């Protein structure tokens with residue numbers, strides 16, 4: 125074993141960073157044995173230096189992250205600050221000064237992954253980010269390496285713990301959205317500002333990363349269609365139950381049948397109770413992968429939290445340190461093709477549409493005609509009437525999202541349609 129330690133700069137020492145530092149200390153001997161050299165925490169960059177950080181030598185703490193990554197003797201920079209800047213500049217500065225990088229920063233990787241990979245490759249360094257998608261669950265490496273000889277066609281995932289907790293609570297207890305969100309906040313799952321979670325931005329960033337890795341291409345956050353889950357109601361859950369389904373916020377990445385393009389989207393969807401993702405409870409994450417040769421695979425586990433996320437960071441740290449010692453690097457930008465990302469209108473799936481309509485003769489025929497005119501075939505219709513008004517639930521066969529949008533636009537113009545109460549895609553059948 126090499127006795128000279130590999131030096132690690134830790135950028136950020138919050139929920140994830142403090143656990144990375146703790147495990148580096150408590151598992152130091154095991155890490156050294158697995159890497160073939162000891163690893164030394166050479167500096168810790170934070171915003172508030174006076175905050176007490178248990179187990180961390182105050183002499184290592186600095187507010188000057190730039191100076192730390194510019195030192196020139198750092199082997200690996202672990203970026204767990206989050207956000208776009210200063211994280212992006214710190215990572216590229218790390219490459220400029222000879223370090224490899226491990227990051228958990230989904231927002232940055234979804235926005236600038238291609239440029240960061242190019243910078244790593246230009247300098248012959250590694251960029252690893254297992255923790256950026258689904259916390260502790262090994263997913264990036266299995267997709268990028270274990271399945272590299274296979275052809276992944278579809279990735280369907282619950283990749284946000286906060287929203288899964290809320291939807292599970294609504295489903296299992298009948299709680300309303302706000303009540304379930306309040307509980308998620310009290311339990312520490314949801315942030316003080318939960319917008320990124322409930323509006324689907326967090327899951328969309330993860331979908332961009334997953335689609336890129338699964339299909340060996342580049343997908344940016346802007347390419348991902350996104351809908352949040354704030355408008356899912358108890359009525360939607362009741363309707364889902366009648367269909368033998370539940371509702372999950374899903375990240376769905378698909379390769380077109382001809383292999384020439386991909387799609388990536390995040391939205392609430394009904395999935396059958398028999399689908400493995402339907403039984404993912406609480407704040408857990410799970411990702412269901414379909415490939416040519418392996419068939420169906422499911423990855424399941426805690427998708428957030430300090431220690432689980434640090435587990436993924438440490439796994440990357442070991443891999444990057446091993447590469448460092450052997451002079452190798454992980455798969456880089458050249459391994460990627462540039463497949464176009466198709467718009468949401470091209471996505472083909474089934475739909476569950478709930479309409480408030482007048483309860484009088486001819487309405488059903490009028491509604492059915494609109495579906496037919498837009499080439500959307502109806503599978504089932506359920507009507508419940510009361511006092512001259514009715515709720516009409518239409519479930520379609522597979523149709524393009526563009527056709528469905530045209531249908532809904534035309535339905536809204538009918539005098540007899542009082543409102544479109546909800547539109548939900550049906551997945552995983």
Ligand SMILES: NC(=O)C1=CN([C@@H]2O[C@H](COP(=O)(O)OP(=O)(O)OC[C@H]3O[C@@H](n4cnc5c(N)ncnc54)[C@H](OP(=O)(O)O)[C@@H]3O)[C@@H](O)[C@H]2O)C=CC1
Nearest residue numbers: 136137138139140169170171172204205206228229428429
């Ligand atoms: N928390 C989780 O469950 C998960 C997090 N991630 C990702 O991990 C990353 C870190 O998240 P998390 O630990 O929760 O975030 P926190 O907000 O808990 O920690 C951020 C850390 O960065 C430090 N920091 C902020 N700005 C600067 C700056 N300009 N210079 C130096 N240090 C700075 C903060 O310092 P100070 O302590 O002084 O405030 C803090 O230590 C993010 O990219 C996140 O998306 C990924 C998966 C799960």
Ligand SMILES: N[C@@H](CC=O)C(=O)O
Nearest residue numbers: 283284285286427428
């Ligand atoms: N806010 C995220 C945390 C991890 O990425 C979640 O709830 O899953």
